[in-house]
């Protein structure tokens with residue numbers, strides 16, 4: 001590995017920025033990370049109060065080897081820094097009519113559930129086969145290579161042939177073709193929300209998501225997922241990377257069509273040989289001084305409302321992940337994407353990490369993270385809007401038999417779409433940058449090597465290959481490989 005003293009400035013200390021910084025430091029670059037906020041981690045962040053520890057963003061990771069690969073690249077073993085655990089079951093699903101079951105990645109546990117709902121397990125195996133084929137075609141191409149490289153059309157073309165004929169169709173229609181029960185149609189319909197999209201508008205290629213979760217599992221990090229950010233910051237400091245919090249970048253400087261540094265709020269200038277943009281890719285043109293048009297609302301992925309709630313008793317019936325489905329899923333997404341409002345009857349995700357990790361709550365208490373999808377409109381989230389959304393959330397939970405928390409809440413804190421927008425610069429609080437509606441949008445995300453300015457790269461969930469923590473780490477790997485190739 002060649003050592004050089006060239007300087008890389010990373011604009012943003014989210015997971016994408018931190019992992020790119022670590023990879024470049026290993027490659028011998030001098031690296032500075034400028035984060036506008038007071039803490040690192042971006043959307044992967046935390047909030048603590050009265051002895052309760054909350055993750056405020058991601059609550060589940062998958063593809064654990066992608067995380068291990070990053071630590072191994074830095075010459076250490078992830079197991080020496082983090083204690084990870086696969087969750088069993090992955091989630092407990094609850095329906096408005098009272099049907100409830102655990103969703104497991106163990107075949108002997110899951111198949112009786114599937115057969116009980118469907119009368120057969122054939123649709124399940126065929127749907128997983130579709131996901132497996134898409135995964136096999138993308139794992140060494142789409143997920144590992146920059147999109148500016150010639151895509152492997154031969155491989156992608158194979159998708160057009162049976163038995164993955166349905167790979168190019170509509171996601172929910174495809175799910176409906178494999179499953180007949182309303183319960184599994186809704187359950188598998190949920191996965192496009194992992195990339196902030198509607199099952200009714202996404203391509204069936206997103207069947208890769210339930211496949212990945214089923215075969216690689218849903219993982220948790222003891223002490224909370226924020227431990228990952230802390231571990232990365234420790235590794236960065238040990239390698240001499242300058243981690244600068246409270247350092248918003250106002251402008252990316254250029255000279256002769258090349259990124260030459262950044263201008264921080266307050267007037268300080270940092271010269272750089274390469275600049276890596278970890279903020280939302282749609283903000284890059286504005287930082288280069290070319291008008292600051294917002295990403296159109298129509299293009300944005302979903303945002304979310306998260307309520308962090310500490311309660312002073314145990315909630316025995318709950319699993320680590322629980323999903324309380326709405327009565328009418330199609331109507332829920334119509335209200336989210338057509339009417340652009342929080343659904344009247346939302347599906348509520350309830351994450352209770354203290355069920356499996358008592359270290360995140362005081363003894364005998366629980367740490368709850370309640371989340372509903374919300375549109376990324378950019379409207380202000382005042383007390384009225386928050387109160388109304390909170391009521392619909394708790395109304396769905398009450399109607400589904402969720403324990404009454406009245407009088408048991410010790411602390412409560414809301415993370416709204418406005419918080420995500422104000423704190424991290426996501427247009428309207430869109431969590432995953434542009435949505436994945438239509439296969440072009442799903443496959444052709446903003447490139448990692450910025451077109452029109454040499455020496456400028458984009459990393460993170462709003463860039464290729466997409467959102468979600470493992471994809472962000474793959475994005476960082478692609479960026480580091482491009483920088484090594486083009487700037488070495």
Ligand SMILES: Cc1cc2nc3c(=O)[nH]c(=O)nc-3n(C[C@H](O)[C@H](O)[C@H](O)COP(=O)(O)OP(=O)(O)OC[C@H]3O[C@@H](n4cnc5c(N)ncnc54)[C@H](O)[C@@H]3O)c2cc1C
Pocket residue numbers: 011012013014015016017034035036037041042043044056057058059060061062247248249250278279280304306371420423424425431432459460461462467468469470472
């Ligand atoms: C509520 C919620 C739940 C989620 N659940 C999951 C989950 O269960 N599993 C999963 O895998 N993923 C989940 N995600 C998605 C995951 O958090 C993201 O995909 C990932 O963390 C994005 O990382 P990033 O580095 O791309 O962006 P970010 O985390 O947004 O980081 C970008 C950073 O850049 C900084 N920045 C922006 N502009 C500037 C500027 N001008 N100057 C300086 N700094 C700047 C921002 O402050 C921010 O810190 C969830 C996200 C949210 C919000």
